Amino acid sequence: MSTAVDRVYIARLAGTPVFDPIGDAVGRVRDVVVVIRRTGGNPPTAVGLVVEVPGRRRVFMPLTRVTSISPGQVICTGVVNLRRFKARPGESLAIAELFERSVRLKEDKSTAYIEDIAIEQDRTKTWRLTKLYVRKGERRKGVLGFSRRGEAVVVDVDQVTGLSIRDKNQGASLVIEAFEDHKPADLAAALMEMSPSRSAEIAAALDDERLADVLEEMPEEDQIVLLSTLRSERAADVLEAMEPDDAADLLGDLPAPQAAALLELMEPEEARNVEQLLGYEDDSAGGLMTTEPVIVGPETTVATCLALVRKQELPPALASMVFVVRPPLETPTGRYIGLVHIQKLLREPPHDSIGNFVDPAIAPLHPGEHLSVVARRMAAYDILALPVVNDDHRLVGAISIDDVLDHLLPSDWREHMDEEDEAPTPAKGGARG
Template sequence: MSGTGTRVFVARLAGTNVFDPIGDQVGRVRDVVVLLRPKGAPRAVGLVVEVPGKRRVFLPLTRVTAIDAGQVISTGLVNMRRFEQRPFETLAVGELFDRTVQLADGSGTATVEDVAMERQRNGDWLVSKVFVRRHTGRTGLLRRRGEPELLDIDAIAGLARTAADAQGAALLLAQYDELKPADLADVLHDMGSTRRMEVAAALDDERLADVLEELPEDDQVAILSHLERTRAADVLEAMQPDDAADLLGELPDDQQAELLALMEPEEARDVRRLLAYEDNTAGGLMTTEPVILGPETPIAAALAHVRRKDLTPALASMVFVVRPPLETPTGRFIGVVHLQRLLREPPHEAIGALVDTDIDPVPADAPLLAVTRRLATYDLLAIPVVDDDRRLLGAVSVDDVLDHLLPEDWRETDEEVQPVPAGEVPAVRASGRGPIPRGGRRG
């Protein structure tokens, strides 16, 4: 272990690789767990380490043998149980950074930008220093920030605050800026309710819409209900229509009607149409916004459409060719053109010459099992849904089917990889989120 008195700044520690004694990488540090006390310096008790699979686990500092430049060395004994924050624990990066504190000398307030912890003679790690920027006054509604200062922990007051006290979310969001929506949803799900609402409110509409689509239904409803009504409607508009319909379907009728009335008429129209279908049917599963083009469209233009950022890989795998109008419900459905075929032909050629007419569409009332069988039969990532007049209503993608085939709590179930000796086959077991047994993650 780095010697007594070693000072480690948490902001620099975040992102550092964690290795076992033989040099194999275990994961990467994402946060530091500290215990805030009414008297005395806060005590750091462990690291939140992100291991392969984007899982966050707890690594006690008692199992850290060295913290050096650019690396953390552990004993190699890492409990792979998912980290669950306890009520008396505080995350340094997630909850202390960007917090406003009082200066103990009465000279004003400051914003916490970093904290430093030092190892004591008895092996404990205590937070000894706080890196802050003083607030020098206000310009309009904005608080001016002064020069940075490194202060002793006893030079500030108000660091230990209740969970109900809000912390600015800007620095926390910066830590997760590059995460995919599903991974950010995983992070939000692990947060306390108050913190989750703060972070969700700080996301822009598009980002929040993407994250909501990846969260369990209970979290979706809680976050949407917490938003101001106009903003909630804006977020619903940014979601895929089928996901927005699923979420609205979980709300009471009066809230559902209020939000639909606040949405743009064209967006609300598609969602209302989807709400009319039974959940486990093609109509209830489909999206109304696949790539829909006329047969005269050049291949180059079709390829430009499938490059849309809002498309999932499944929906980008094919173009649905129809007669005008091109908005659902469209004119008569002609067939599909697969992405691979588009890539093999000259860009000036019209897609009407490439149409695959062998893919049988499904009716809106087709049950989930029939849709699943059709996808499997044709090895498809998406399948068209039509009405009795063969007008295209939308498309069901394989990811929508999987969401309904998996157990309701699949987003909350982890595949835990247990560390095993070299040369043996690792065992994988499913473990639902639940209370930590005594001694579970600390042992």
């Protein structure tokens, strides 16, 4: 393989566009996959790139498929696998797992922290880790990770020790900053690519709201693994930040004593909402619903309702309508009156009362209705959310389309959401290796 540059620094490579031989864009480099062997004396090697393709899906591209690396572009050929990347045993992600790791310099026995890594090809065309850009000095703990002050030097990889040893104090700021503008599902996918220990470090550095959003986008098994890495008090705080139905689903998958202990640590009102949902079957309307839709009284103005659905934390499906009830407005509410579509309110005078615009055609669901009934009703009404009322006709929650899809699709759908694209395609699909 010929390259336009002999030495490539990984931090500069991140974000570089990847093109096929005829100039069509394939994606962007997001990380480099490396193998560091603790025994045998073999130098660390780089085996592939993690490339973000359209749809923000991250796939593995072997470096054997890369024909050229130059400033501003990477050229690839052949076929790669479009299955979502997940690190294999023995593999590490350079940016996500090695940057900010501490090493000890052999020359003066000082501690330094990796800020960049250089890779080069040897005579066998294998990409080796050859240089480390490190900064000496102590680190200070910050909100997202660690900050350093000290001399920056470039050293040979064989002049340090500890490269293969995970640093329990390794900062997480680089990873968190890289996903600042991404959706929670993107960060969830990235965490599932990392080693369990590294994903636990990132989770520990996220704030409760962000971690809650990320957990909601993970398969159940991964949710449980990540939640188990948190202190019980922190786990309870994160569960409080989750949507009640998602928190109930997660707690329902935990051993009963552990779930009970976490509920005890949650705020009473939040715990009460989740416990209510735990009493329903998973595939029933009660088990699917959330207890926190937008609920208003009939005298509420149109302007107030529009302000309520503007809240950033409100899921889009639930923001498409408001539910009108008699007081009290907390679930279970007073008598349910009906729902009003936000699209309808956009055409009405802002000072009119919401009770004037209830849609009489939308019948509510009962908590015991089966998932199949919920799905058919939602399809028949062509609607994004449906109310759920009890035998006393009090609103107890609402079901959104995303919760229905989560239960209709296979449990591992997030891992195979793009399987239809996995057939080998020149420069854009194929087998890993």
